[in-house]
Amino acid sequence: MNHLENQISGKIEKQKEKILQFTKELIKIPTQNPPGENYDKIVGLIKKELDSDLEIKIYSKNDKPNLVAKWNVGAKKTLHINGHYDVVPITTNWKHNPFIPEIEGNKLFGRGSQDMKSGLAIMVYSIKILKELNIRPACNIELSFTCDEESGGIDGLGFLVKNKLIKPDYALVLDGVNQITNAHKGVLALEITVIGKSAHAAWPSRGINAFTGACKLAGELNSLNDKLTKIKSKCETEDEITKSPTIVLGGVTIGGNKFNTIPGEFSFTIDRRIIPEEKISDAKTQINKMIDTFKKNNPEYKIKIKTLLEAEPASTDKNSRIGKVFFDAVKKVKRKTPSFTMISGFLDMRFFVNNAKIDCIAYCARGENLHGDDEFVYIDSIFDNTKILIYTMLDQELNKK
Numbered sequence: 001m002n003h004l005e006n007q008i009s010g011k012i013e014k015q016k017e018k019i020l021q022f023t024k025e026l027i028k029i030p031t032q033n034p035p036g037e038n039y040d041k042i043v044g045l046i047k048k049e050l051d052s053d054l055e056i057k058i059y060s061k062n063d064k065p066n067l068v069a070k071w072n073v074g075a076k077k078t079l080h081i082n083g084h085y086d087v088v089p090i091t092t093n094w095k096h097n098p099f100i101p102e103i104e105g106n107k108l109f110g111r112g113s114q115d116m117k118s119g120l121a122i123m124v125y126s127i128k129i130l131k132e133l134n135i136r137p138a139c140n141i142e143l144s145f146t147c148d149e150e151s152g153g154i155d156g157l158g159f160l161v162k163n164k165l166i167k168p169d170y171a172l173v174l175d176g177v178n179q180i181t182n183a184h185k186g187v188l189a190l191e192i193t194v195i196g197k198s199a200h201a202a203w204p205s206r207g208i209n210a211f212t213g214a215c216k217l218a219g220e221l222n223s224l225n226d227k228l229t230k231i232k233s234k235c236e237t238e239d240e241i242t243k244s245p246t247i248v249l250g251g252v253t254i255g256g257n258k259f260n261t262i263p264g265e266f267s268f269t270i271d272r273r274i275i276p277e278e279k280i281s282d283a284k285t286q287i288n289k290m291i292d293t294f295k296k297n298n299p300e301y302k303i304k305i306k307t308l309l310e311a312e313p314a315s316t317d318k319n320s321r322i323g324k325v326f327f328d329a330v331k332k333v334k335r336k337t338p339s340f341t342m343i344s345g346f347l348d349m350r351f352f353v354n355n356a357k358i359d360c361i362a363y364c365a366r367g368e369n370l371h372g373d374d375e376f377v378y379i380d381s382i383f384d385n386t387k388i389l390i391y392t393m394l395d396q397e398l399n400k401k
């Protein structure tokens with residue numbers, strides 16, 4: 001290890017308690033989304049903890065604050081590091097208290113411990129450590145702490161990017177999985193309502209059963225799986241199956257209210273995951289065509305289609321500058337060659353790639369059970385990631401033309 005690396009390691013070692021304490025303070029504020037609560041409170045806490053030398057601005061959309069902090073070192077290029085401060089609501093079978101963080105060995109339990117309050121602490125403390133060591137990053141640094149990632153990020157990072165409130169050359173999102181993520185799938189979520197005619201179940205011929213109609217339509221749509229599994233993305237993935245687009249039906253079903261009534265309406269949802277080589281509009285057209293055919297063959301039914309969510313897929317070349325620099329930083333800290341991956345869940349990364357048209361990599365601390373019961377993060381991974389982030393910020397490659 002050279003002198004600089006020694007200095008950084010030593011400083012992280014000294015700051016471990018503070019980094020952990022700040023992660024706990026963030027977990028203690030339940031920023032569950034939905035409904036989207038305590039947003040002002042958590043932004044207040046982050047602002048207080050951030051170095052006062054930074055240029056800090058708060059951009060609110062629909063009363064939801066997004067904090068942007070800039071460290072301008074007069075460099076040609078700017079690296080942006082993003083994290084979201086909202087968490088998914090608690091699930092029902094926690095053994096630990098989700099908002100009273102607890103440590104057991106190397107595990108820190110709490111909602112958001114991995115996804116992604118530890119990431120926010122890493123962002124804040126990597127800057128603090130550089131400032132305290134009097135070391136300047138290789139390029140200008142922008143940080144954003146944004147709302148609503150768990151509900152699509154439109155008022156969060158989406159708002160900042162679309163209004164050009166941040167102007168980076170590359171970006172990192174400290175979210176997702178503990179593997180270098182250079183691509184993610186997109187999602188098209190639809191709610192399909194089949195409308196028939198309700199009647200007393202004792203006289204079936206007087207009604208049109210929306211449930212059986214929906215079953216038939218769902219069966220037809222489900223057959224898309226055979227086609228989709230044959231399509232493979234070129235992106236690197238953990239396993240072969242992740243390379244394919246998918247369709248899942250019935251995440252939510254609504255309809256029927258009594259056993260002796262013919263249901264007049266039945267709804268089910270569709271979750272269609274889209275690989276970077278596809279477009280949402282293509283997936284939509286494919287589904288619409290199948291529904292049109294169903295309507296032609298079953299004219300007794302009416303169909304309503306409601307779009308619940310559209311998030312485009314995103315991918316960054318692993319040989320892009322930020323891809324290489326981040327790869328080097330991970331390799332140095334972990335002392336083994338890391339791999340790239342595409343993940344099936346979508347991230348705010350897509351706003352950087354698709355809207356800001358810049359390269360973006362995502363990477364998260366190691367943990368388990370995110371979005372489930374007893375979410376936790378491995379504590380040593382928080383410190384590893386602090387070092388990875390600092391090494392990335394110091395890489396002179398980032399300031400080259």
Ligand SMILES: [Zn+2]
Pocket residue numbers: 084115116149175176
């Ligand atoms: Zn997340």
